[in-house]
Amino acid sequence: xxxxxxxxxxxxxxxxxxxxxxxxxxxxxxxxxxxxxxxxxxxxxxxxxxxxxxxxxxxxxxxxxxxxxxxxxxxxxxxxxxxxxxxxxxxxxxxxxxxxxxxxxxxxxxxxxxxxxxxxxxxxxxxxxxxxxxxxxxxxxxxxxxxxxxxxxxxxxxxxxxxxxxxxxxxxxxxxxxxxxxxxxxxxxxxxxxxxxxxxxxxxxxxxxxxxxxxxxxxxxxxxxxxxxxxxxxxxxxxxxxxxxxxxxxxxxxxxxxxxxxxxxxxxxxxxxxxxxxxxxxxxxxxxxxxxxxxxxxxxxxxxxxxxxxxxxxxxxxxxxxxxxxxxxxxxxxxxxxxxxxxxxxxxxxxxxxxxxxxxx
Amino acid sequence: xxxxxxxxxxxxxxxxxxxxxxxxxxxxxxxxxxxxxxxxxxxxxxxxxxxxxxxxxxxxxxxxxxxxxxxxxxxxxxxxxxxxxxxxxxxxxxxxxxxxxxxxxxxxxxxxxxxxxxxxxxxxxxxxxxxxxxxxxxxxxxxxxxxxxxxxxxxxxxxxxxxxxxxxxxxxxxxxxxxxxxxxxxxxxxxxxxxxxxxxxxxxxxxxxxxxxxxxxxxxxxxxxxxxxxxxxxxxxxxxxxxxxxxxxxxxxxxxxxxxxxxxxxxxxxxxxxxxxxxxxxxxxxxxxxxxxxxxxxxxxxxxxxxxxxxxxxxxxxxxxxxxxxxxxxxxxxxxxxxxxxxxxxxxxxxxxxxxxxxxx
DNA sequence: GCTTTTTTGAGGTACGTCACTCAAATTCGC
DNA sequence: GCGAATTTGAGTGACGTACCTCAAAAAAGC
Numbered sequence: 001x002x003x004x005x006x007x008x009x010x011x012x013x014x015x016x017x018x019x020x021x022x023x024x025x026x027x028x029x030x031x032x033x034x035x036x037x038x039x040x041x042x043x044x045x046x047x048x049x050x051x052x053x054x055x056x057x058x059x060x061x062x063x064x065x066x067x068x069x070x071x072x073x074x075x076x077x078x079x080x081x082x083x084x085x086x087x088x089x090x091x092x093x094x095x096x097x098x099x100x101x102x103x104x105x106x107x108x109x110x111x112x113x114x115x116x117x118x119x120x121x122x123x124x125x126x127x128x129x130x131x132x133x134x135x136x137x138x139x140x141x142x143x144x145x146x147x148x149x150x151x152x153x154x155x156x157x158x159x160x161x162x163x164x165x166x167x168x169x170x171x172x173x174x175x176x177x178x179x180x181x182x183x184x185x186x187x188x189x190x191x192x193x194x195x196x197x198x199x200x201x202x203x204x205x206x207x208x209x210x211x212x213x214x215x216x217x218x219x220x221x222x223x224x225x226x227x228x229x230x231x232x233x234x235x236x237x238x239x240x241x242x243x244x245x246x247x248x249x250x251x252x253x254x255x256x257x258x259x260x261x262x263x264x265x266x267x268x269x270x271x272x273x274x275x276x277x278x279x280x281x282x283x284x285x286x287x288x289x290x291x292x293x294x295x296x297x298x299x300x301x302x303x304x305x306x307x308x309x310x311x312x313x314x315x316x317x318x319x320x321x322x323x324x325x326x327x328x329x330x331x332x333x334x335x336x337x338x339x340x341x342x343x344x345x346x347x348x349x350x351x352x353x354x355x356x357x358x359x360x361x
Numbered sequence: 362x363x364x365x366x367x368x369x370x371x372x373x374x375x376x377x378x379x380x381x382x383x384x385x386x387x388x389x390x391x392x393x394x395x396x397x398x399x400x401x402x403x404x405x406x407x408x409x410x411x412x413x414x415x416x417x418x419x420x421x422x423x424x425x426x427x428x429x430x431x432x433x434x435x436x437x438x439x440x441x442x443x444x445x446x447x448x449x450x451x452x453x454x455x456x457x458x459x460x461x462x463x464x465x466x467x468x469x470x471x472x473x474x475x476x477x478x479x480x481x482x483x484x485x486x487x488x489x490x491x492x493x494x495x496x497x498x499x500x501x502x503x504x505x506x507x508x509x510x511x512x513x514x515x516x517x518x519x520x521x522x523x524x525x526x527x528x529x530x531x532x533x534x535x536x537x538x539x540x541x542x543x544x545x546x547x548x549x550x551x552x553x554x555x556x557x558x559x560x561x562x563x564x565x566x567x568x569x570x571x572x573x574x575x576x577x578x579x580x581x582x583x584x585x586x587x588x589x590x591x592x593x594x595x596x597x598x599x600x601x602x603x604x605x606x607x608x609x610x611x612x613x614x615x616x617x618x619x620x621x622x623x624x625x626x627x628x629x630x631x632x633x634x635x636x637x638x639x640x641x642x643x644x645x646x647x648x649x650x651x652x653x654x655x656x657x658x659x660x661x662x663x664x665x666x667x668x669x670x671x672x673x674x675x676x677x678x679x680x681x682x683x684x685x686x687x688x689x690x691x692x693x694x695x696x697x698x699x700x701x702x703x704x705x706x707x708x709x710x711x712x713x714x715x716x717x718x719x720x721x722x
Numbered sequence: 723g724c725t726t727t728t729t730t731g732a733g734g735t736a737c738g739t740c741a742c743t744c745a746a747a748t749t750c751g752c
Numbered sequence: 753g754c755g756a757a758t759t760t761g762a763g764t765g766a767c768g769t770a771c772c773t774c775a776a777a778a779a780a781g782c
Contacts, residue, residue, distance in 0.1 A: 002421070004738060015761045020740070028759060030749090050452040051412035052738035055767045088684065173698040184545050211698060303686060323449070325664065330701055333694040337534035337572060340691055365768060376731045381770070389729060391779090413768035416737050 003044040012040035061094045061122040068103035073282035085306035110137035117144045123313030127151040147316035153200040168200045172207025180216030187249030194255030204254045231260035253278035258285045262293045297334040364405040373401035421454040422483045429464035434643035446667035471498040478505045484674030488512040508677035514561040529561045533568025541577030548610030555616030592621035614639035619646045623654045658695040
């Protein structure tokens, strides 16, 4: 039988109340007594029953996820992944609510964030560009005791509690080494990014160039083209650049716009003729990978990302330590050959797992 | 607030006892009343609080993980990952016990398995070669109502409840496409496997050949060398084969023996001169990847594998549905550039995260 | 109608932990 | 060694569910 708090009390020769005070770090216990209790815990190998603890606390965690109202497939997939993780977490007294803000309006975002604490949120997950207004808003939240995690793109200057996402510089390096090897260390590479103001784009570019410079001197990355999330702009810029630089053998797409890219390459008769590496597995990039239009995708598992977000925020809300290992999001390389089946990536299917509540258990 | 059984009773206009009888399918309730209760459940969207239910039942999950007593780094890492997942799960009434069986003795394994149900196990996770004796043992377990999952290498003929691991054929295909592209579609490839009787080895080889045949006709994979887990054998075979076939530009190591491989390549002065692709991230393969002796590693996250194992077995023990998406283990490609930091891969460091039980809530 | 059976209600105890209260015991300052 | 402050003990009532008993109510059989 597993030891319980009562066993600890008996073993330590103190009362249940004292054990409870020690376990929950409540004040009013002498150092010596604390040690006696901890010794008993160690001797018996006591492990607190979290389910009973949560039940007794009857604590619930209301968490806000704040995303831009972009209609990009990536943001949509992320929203779906968060929603699904939220539903799964409902059984462990966690409630997740999605909020959107106008993508180009930092003040609207700040107003939204300022309003959250009054509505009883235990934590906030945020995907947004790093602006001065945002920095103040995040600091305001944290001053009120609401933990904040940055999602996908880090916000180091805001003092956020945690960053949930991949190391974008390492992701860029990974893209670089794949490009270098796939091209056999020769040729020019077109580089596309949505905006060079976004931190993740800058980091990816840095990592990409670092590897090419060091290990693949034969590959020449061209200056980044900014597409600002516009498919039309992307198509025009790519068509022009390709017309003027015949030595291009690869394309590195750091941001979104997979559909516009495959479209313009198709129109130019270049489908599957270039080595195309992009980021984020979405329905389009998946399909383009399967058809050979895209060679490799560097991605992060949005399901893991969403679950990690919830775990981290709950831990922060409780002042608990994190299991850093579990929270690290890996940089995944997806080729046609290891493309996970659609059912896998929870983010991309909206399967409303209509479960029978009665028979369950 | 989530509805509770009391809310159901009020909503349905019956007593708590009746709701309880309906929920737990106890006899003595009229059809009409059952319907009234179920309607109330549907109206309120009641979902049973499994943690409270388990608490009330005083139910806990004792799970056995059965591994060969091989001292290979992979099995050791796996054992460590399972152990760590077991410790983390201890907070949620789950207890994991590791068992080892003599690697070459299927009958000892069968005897071990036969003894488990009598010792109150709620589920078994098993990594073992697929023999007739094992098949019967697994069937015996399942007949006694003990769910069984296959670990790492599938056991389809045994009727196991689930397979936790990667699709090894797809993993072989992934190795194939990397090899083909890295070699620029030219050269011979040495293929090493521990035993061609193991299902995972056969599947990997199949996937590898499939891709080379279809997409990289310039690459010629040589017949597999069997190493039977012996480093000495591996070194001898590799040295001989390399001496006789000067066209070899790549090595595909499907099984273990990373250390022996890098050693013999070093002795032949071929370190970092060949494209070497192997499976499983272990301390050695990680180090060889960092030093450039190994080009790429196809791996699975053992931390995920271990946690998935526990989740699946618990779900099976409760007859609950699985979240297939969460349980699919991805095929990961690791290059030097996206090598996760050691702290990450819980499986690979034996950091006995001497955790303070007190503060850990 | 009556009895017999089936169905329902009311209530209790338990699971392991949390979060209190109030009084008693101990330690501390001086 | 006295009063004040601190520390400890004993106890209680949650949390949501399971599982039990006993009696009351309703339905069924005759």
